[in-house]
Amino acid sequence: xxxxxxxxxxxEAYALGALDPEERAGLEAHLATGCVACxxxxxxxxxLVSQLAYSAxxxxxxxMLKGRLMQTVRAExxxxxxxxxxxxxxxxxxxxxVAALLIFSVYSAWNTRQLENEIRLxxxxxxxxxxxxxxxxxxxxxxxxxxxxxxxxxxxxxHKIDLWGKDAHPETLEAKWxxxxxVCVSGxxxxxxxxDHVLQVWFIPKKEGAKPMPSAMIRPDASGKFVVLILxxxxxxxxxxxxxxxxxxxxxxxxxxxxxxxxxxxx
Amino acid sequence: MSLxxxxxxxxxxxxxxxxxxxxxxxxxxxxxxxxxxVQQAATSEEVVQDIFLQLWRNAKHYDSTRGPFAPWLLTxxxxxxxxxxxxxxxxxxxLEEQADTLPAVFAAPDYEHELDEKRRAERVRxxxxxxxxxxxKAIELAYFEGLSHxxxxxxxxxxxxxxxxxxxxxxxxxxxxxxxxxxx
Numbered sequence: 001x002x003x004x005x006x007x008x009x010x011x012e013a014y015a016l017g018a019l020d021p022e023e024r025a026g027l028e029a030h031l032a033t034g035c036v037a038c039x040x041x042x043x044x045x046x047x048l049v050s051q052l053a054y055s056a057x058x059x060x061x062x063x064m065l066k067g068r069l070m071q072t073v074r075a076e077x078x079x080x081x082x083x084x085x086x087x088x089x090x091x092x093x094x095x096x097x098v099a100a101l102l103i104f105s106v107y108s109a110w111n112t113r114q115l116e117n118e119i120r121l122x123x124x125x126x127x128x129x130x131x132x133x134x135x136x137x138x139x140x141x142x143x144x145x146x147x148x149x150x151x152x153x154x155x156x157x158x159h160k161i162d163l164w165g166k167d168a169h170p171e172t173l174e175a176k177w178x179x180x181x182x183v184c185v186s187g188x189x190x191x192x193x194x195x196d197h198v199l200q201v202w203f204i205p206k207k208e209g210a211k212p213m214p215s216a217m218i219r220p221d222a223s224g225k226f227v228v229l230i231l232x233x234x235x236x237x238x239x240x241x242x243x244x245x246x247x248x249x250x251x252x253x254x255x256x257x258x259x260x261x262x263x264x265x266x267x
Numbered sequence: 268m269s270l271x272x273x274x275x276x277x278x279x280x281x282x283x284x285x286x287x288x289x290x291x292x293x294x295x296x297x298x299x300x301x302x303x304x305v306q307q308a309a310t311s312e313e314v315v316q317d318i319f320l321q322l323w324r325n326a327k328h329y330d331s332t333r334g335p336f337a338p339w340l341l342t343x344x345x346x347x348x349x350x351x352x353x354x355x356x357x358x359x360x361x362l363e364e365q366a367d368t369l370p371a372v373f374a375a376p377d378y379e380h381e382l383d384e385k386r387r388a389e390r391v392r393x394x395x396x397x398x399x400x401x402x403x404k405a406i407e408l409a410y411f412e413g414l415s416h417x418x419x420x421x422x423x424x425x426x427x428x429x430x431x432x433x434x435x436x437x438x439x440x441x442x443x444x445x446x447x448x449x450x451x
Contacts, residue, residue: 012438013416013431018409020417046371048442050338052410053296053345054384054391056303060295065312070287073323077283213428232417234428 003030004038006251011038015045022217026251149229152176152184161243163187163262171224173262175243183230185216185243190224193247199226200248202256203234204263206241217252218245240266271336278326286323293337294319296384297344304348304411314351318344349413394444401425402433409434 007027013019014027031038152158153176163173163185173187185201193199199218205211213234220226233240244263246256268276271292277285297318302311322329322340329339395403401423408414408422416434420427 009431009435012435013409016406016409016434016438017413018416018419018434020415023416045438046342047334047338048438048445049410050341050345051387051391051441051445052395052406053300053341054388055395055407056296056299056411059299059302061298061312061315065316066290066294069290069316069319070283072320073286074283076323077281077286213426232420232427234426236426 003249003251004035006030006249006253007038008041009254011041012045012048015042015049030251145229148181148231149184149227152178152181152229153186155181158184159237159266161264161266163243163245163264165262166260173245175264177233177237177266179237181231183233183243184227185218185230185245186225186227187218187220188223188225190220190226192220192224196250197247198250198252199245199261200252200256201228201230202244202246202260203240204242204244205235206239212244212256214252214254217248237266242266269331269335272331275326275329275331275336278323286319289322290319293340296337297340300341300344301348304345304413305351310351311348314348315344318347321347345410352413390445390448391441394441397444398437398440399433402437405430405433406437 007030010019010023010027014024019027027038031042155178158176158178158181161175161177163175165171165173171187171189171191173185173190175183175185177183190199199220201215201218203213203215205213215234216228216230218226218228242263242265244256244260246258246260248257271289274285274289274292278289294315298311298315301314301318302308305311305314318340321343329336395406398406405419405423408419409416414422416427416431419425419434420430423430
């Protein structure tokens, strides 16, 4: 499997803006490597997505809108440079008027520069405020995820699922599944997967022959610990036979490509 | 050079009549899209006014050699309308507009060719109508309401994997349909 194959299924959703933050970050990191094939696919997907605008119901803006816009544009358009007429004798009163106009123009240009500076400063302040807001939103989001993880781990209504490896290992893994809040998978003393690889969680449906549903990707910390929150499991608890973990190439896979390392039955 | 590219080149020289022609050519579709997202006529007109004023003031950011104008304008319009939907107060909206960037220009695929707005709308609507109702709904929630996979799964009360498949397969079907129509 080439590196690009991991992202092919996500490109249309990326152009649509529908990828969740983790997937979007993964794909953007890949695009940042300069992958020409994926950049071309994103380009084409953006065009495709833009065509959805044509499915919007028919409607027409009011004539007043055009009137307002043209009034503003004409007022701003008057500032464009015009060529001075040539070959005429200029009377004195006109020279005086031109001189006055020149003085006024110089003043206006100075005034415009002042205004531009003020606008630039206001823009800088706005950008700083926006960055602060985004940072606060990220912190809030992280706090919410942490609170949700704690609730799932502590709530007696959560269903505990021990995840077992096929051989005896020092690591301990478990999942806690709360039917309303989501699933929390945690581990300790877990060996770090190979470089360019991650551990990937799978939901195995009860239905005979049904495809394992791919879910969160994990990289444990240096001590082998990890906790991952899955807010929207791909299958409901009643329809899920087991949870499994495999090692997959970075970015995850749509289908398991290596043997199951740990698994646990849901019921 | 397309008519849009020629008009944009004049727009760079602050040609008011070029702006008026661009408005006449595209305002109706932009308004339809914004109204579908924002759902209020008066607010939609405000958003459309902002979009066209941004075009007038920042036309230099659009490079007509890199792709057609209409898809770029529609992407800008969708972004602005969704921004408006997400931001609650007027002050927040102004801040966002000042700091926001324009979308990248993207090339049309090889199979794309010039079509008038009415015929293009007919073929996109027909293809969307051919999708399963839930699949169409999932794509519309993403495009017109700016929802993510997870948010759509929660809204439709469907598994996340199912929603992802619906959206991807639906868009691929739309692409195949547009390719087939272009070849006939």
